[in-house]
Amino acid sequence: MDKFPLNSELAYAKKLNKFIDDIERKLREILKISRKSKINSKNDEKIIEIEELSDKNDELIEYFLELLTTEYASEMCIDYLLEALNYTIEGINADITAIKGINFFSQPYIDIEELREVLKNNVALIKAEPGKYLRTYDDIVSKLVEEKIEKGLTLKELSDAISKATGIEKNRANLIAADQVGNVYAQATKAQFKGIGLKKFKWVTARDKRVRPSHQDREGKIYSWDNPPDGEIPGSAIRCRCVADVVEDEVLNL
Template sequence: MLWQAKRRIEQRYQNAIHDLLQACVGAYAKNTSAEEFEQMMRMYASSEAFLGFANSLAEVMITGLFDDVGRSWREAAHHNMQGRELYDLLINDLAGARGEAMHRMINENASLIRTLPTSVAKQVSEYTMREALKGRRPEDIEVEITKLFPRRSKARAKLIARTEVAKAQTALIQSDCELIGAGWYIWRSTHDQRARYSHQKMDGIICSWRDPPNPEKLFPEPRSKPYGEYHPGDTFNCRCYPEPLVMKSQIIQNTYSVCINGRLIIMKRSDVIRLIAV
């Protein structure tokens, strides 16, 4: 679907992170104590080999998204001359603000990856301490860690990949929109049962990049937690995405809900076109 992050990019990123976490947990069995394991993970996380790996993994993910967003702009450009002009502007700026945004996101994701070995070591150390205080034998704790943490690693890799890919996708689209002066987007949900209630209700609502909505406040439900103001894809485990508003032909309904200053306002098509200035 246009503008939505491709599943293959998320899955590849998830597999790479899972392999990394598995390798870290697997190293625990080769050490005699949680303290030695922590020290080894700190040394590993600061090694040149691992720093290079983190940068390469982040670069593969971000450049993949970068190419996909470029294809979305190219497909949108087929509709009319205005779209083609916007696409040309973005392509010509590859070495400018757009390229800088891509490199910034690579560095941000590489920084996250670099924290994973020490994070695993901390979790293992804390778990070991808790179980030791219960009087359990060290060898029993070690066996349980080698069984329990791989399952946790898989779940964590999935959460990290889904969250970071969606956040990066949204950030790339926002950066491009700022470059061409497109200040509004349509919130798009994934239309399935796994989507949060508030995110399902946000589907189709027009929002401003300068004024992110608060979905849980706009559509409260008893068990939902407040996550504040954010764009689609900008909170954990969110698969929503923004559809940039760059052409009048995108405004096809007679009325729209528009989020302005934290409130939803019903607007006619003609008023929406004037508001978003396309």
């Protein structure tokens, strides 16, 4: 059993990517711009004045402000965060069971307020995404305008700008999913170890070329939860896939 909840991360990223596709669809609907492959070549070179776009941007923001209630945003992320939490706890129980040779079960020890804070942060990130998408799109459009002599842009240029903004925001969404699931893993692991009575952990990396050099140096070393290296615990750094393993001697003394 892999200790890091990678499937939760991938599922969350897929959900966020779908949301970004929804933002793109709504923007295209408002601007009346089809996807690049469907643009009528006759209309490709139709010039759109930049001034015409600002009101359309406001319409997009108003649409998502109404749609993205706290409840709606919570439902987009909570299942994946709880799945990561449960996966982490089950993994720790399985490790202790394997060492002690008897079935070991433990209650969740993560502080409910910490979990609420994680959820609150994710809701804020989701609610902010339509605005971030528009800023990315506007930056791309502004750069295009600077490079042109004409005042406006063609439908094809605007369609390409939308597609580019979607790609950038999907990369950001993947980073958010990795960061937030890693954060749940790190906090839950620390709380679970300490709640059970395990004061130490062994640092285990993903053992591939993507591991940070500083984390490679920690491979297999034992640390105290109260004094981790550079204040970092496995999974807490962005895109960190390192995990905390139990220290066998401590488990046997439980």
